[in-house]
Amino acid sequence: MKIVTVSREFGSGGREVGKRLADLLGFAYYDREIITAIAEKSSLDEDYIEKTIESGITRSYPITFSHSFAAYIPAAMTPAPGIIASQHAVIKEIASKGDCVIVGRCADVILEDLNPFRLFVCADMSSKMNRCRLRAPEDEKLTDRELERKIKRIDKGRKESHDILASYPWGDRRGYDLCVNTSGVDIKAIIPHIGGYIEEWFKQG
Amino acid sequence: MKIVTVSREFGSGGREVGKRLADLLGFAYYDREIITAIAEKSSLDEDYIEKTIESGITRSYPITFSHSFAAYIPAAMTPAPGIIASQHAVIKEIASKGDCVIVGRCADVILEDLNPFRLFVCADMSSKMNRCRLRAPEDEKLTDRELERKIKRIDKGRKESHDILASYPWGDRRGYDLCVNTSGVDIKAIIPHIGGYIEEWFKQG
Numbered sequence: 001m002k003i004v005t006v007s008r009e010f011g012s013g014g015r016e017v018g019k020r021l022a023d024l025l026g027f028a029y030y031d032r033e034i035i036t037a038i039a040e041k042s043s044l045d046e047d048y049i050e051k052t053i054e055s056g057i058t059r060s061y062p063i064t065f066s067h068s069f070a071a072y073i074p075a076a077m078t079p080a081p082g083i084i085a086s087q088h089a090v091i092k093e094i095a096s097k098g099d100c101v102i103v104g105r106c107a108d109v110i111l112e113d114l115n116p117f118r119l120f121v122c123a124d125m126s127s128k129m130n131r132c133r134l135r136a137p138e139d140e141k142l143t144d145r146e147l148e149r150k151i152k153r154i155d156k157g158r159k160e161s162h163d164i165l166a167s168y169p170w171g172d173r174r175g176y177d178l179c180v181n182t183s184g185v186d187i188k189a190i191i192p193h194i195g196g197y198i199e200e201w202f203k204q205g
Numbered sequence: 206m207k208i209v210t211v212s213r214e215f216g217s218g219g220r221e222v223g224k225r226l227a228d229l230l231g232f233a234y235y236d237r238e239i240i241t242a243i244a245e246k247s248s249l250d251e252d253y254i255e256k257t258i259e260s261g262i263t264r265s266y267p268i269t270f271s272h273s274f275a276a277y278i279p280a281a282m283t284p285a286p287g288i289i290a291s292q293h294a295v296i297k298e299i300a301s302k303g304d305c306v307i308v309g310r311c312a313d314v315i316l317e318d319l320n321p322f323r324l325f326v327c328a329d330m331s332s333k334m335n336r337c338r339l340r341a342p343e344d345e346k347l348t349d350r351e352l353e354r355k356i357k358r359i360d361k362g363r364k365e366s367h368d369i370l371a372s373y374p375w376g377d378r379r380g381y382d383l384c385v386n387t388s389g390v391d392i393k394a395i396i397p398h399i400g401g402y403i404e405e406w407f408k409q410g
Contacts, residue, residue, distance in 0.1 A: 122378050179384035193402035
């Protein structure tokens with residue numbers, strides 16, 4: 001089974017990279033579908049699931065709590081039981097169906113034993129802000145400062161939920177096979193080269 | 206002018222990547238030549254220059270000194286004056302001559318204003334150890350533990366000399382356009398894809 005996982009900074013175009021790679025390679029593509037499947041499995045609300053998975057478990061606690069007190073936090077403040085187990089089950093089920101590209105949701109770590117190709121997509125802050133404004137009309141109402149804060153907040157959540165599971169920190173080169181910086185880059189034009197790299201990597205593996 | 210800088214972990218095959226990329230792209234290739242040129246400019250010994258540039262300035266001090274006392278360290282213990290200035294002058298001179306690939310020596314930071322394509326090459330420890338043993342017969346005498354310590358010591362030096370100059374730490378994805386993990390990868394076979402990516406990147410720039 002050939003699995004490509006795409007981890008990405010918010011606004012870096014990781015989703016577009018994942019979608020285009022899936023088209024090029026002829027692989028199935030999973031992104032938002034994962035949240036929907038977890039909702040079905042756990043009977044929880046999709047928004048709640050997305051927030052919990054993307055924002056990191058620790059962010060469910062009030063920030064004044066030190067991590068060392070985590071054991072004393074009342075159960076009501078921890079994420080709904082089963083949500084992490086469902087995330088693992090859904091991602092493993094997807095991976096068993098056939099060659100695929102999976103965007104986010106810690107699939108790189110959850111599927112570690114299947115030796116996926118792990119791609120990380122990043123960009124500098126101004127490129128990410130530009131991309132956000134182009135893609136999401138609701139971001140146009142934000143000031144530059146607000147948009148930058150939003151981007152940093154989302155990435156902080158991704159980092160937290162990743163780092164609980166992984167041996168290397170989120171975005172650390174050592175945890176990925178390729179890190180691509182999309183600053184000032186036309187994504188469509190670079191896809192054939194990334195795709196070629198990935199095909200060669202699987203051929204060797 | 207098209208400039209590709211290759212930063213690399215010791216044993217990751219960064220040198221081979223750089224050489225093969227230069228051949229593919231038809232660019233000049235610089236590595237050890239930089240040290241020779243600095244030696245000519247500064248009338249200092251090549252080995253001394255290599256040690257100073259690769260190992261980082263702070264490593265010239267006894268390790269018992271705290272960094273905060275650096276100002277009180279006798280002049281004799283700081284690197285020979287002019288060595289850093291010569292490094293900058295030599296690398297800038299090389300870059301002005303034409304399209305090139307430059308391996309190491311902080312060229313990514315020194316040439317920042319010329320907007321080089323910044324490549325980072327890494328690999329996991331066991332791949333780096335294998336590569337070292339294959340390439341350097343003298344490493345065969347080392348135990349695994351000694352070889353691992355050697356690799357870490359050299360990379361620590363590279364990190365230190367880089368981080369004095371740069372805005373992002375050595376090996377941090379944000380300071381590079383592409384980070385390639387060569388663990389278990391046949392370098393020769395991936396070069397066309399990295400080269401294609403770089404050519405497309407320059408076309409867009």
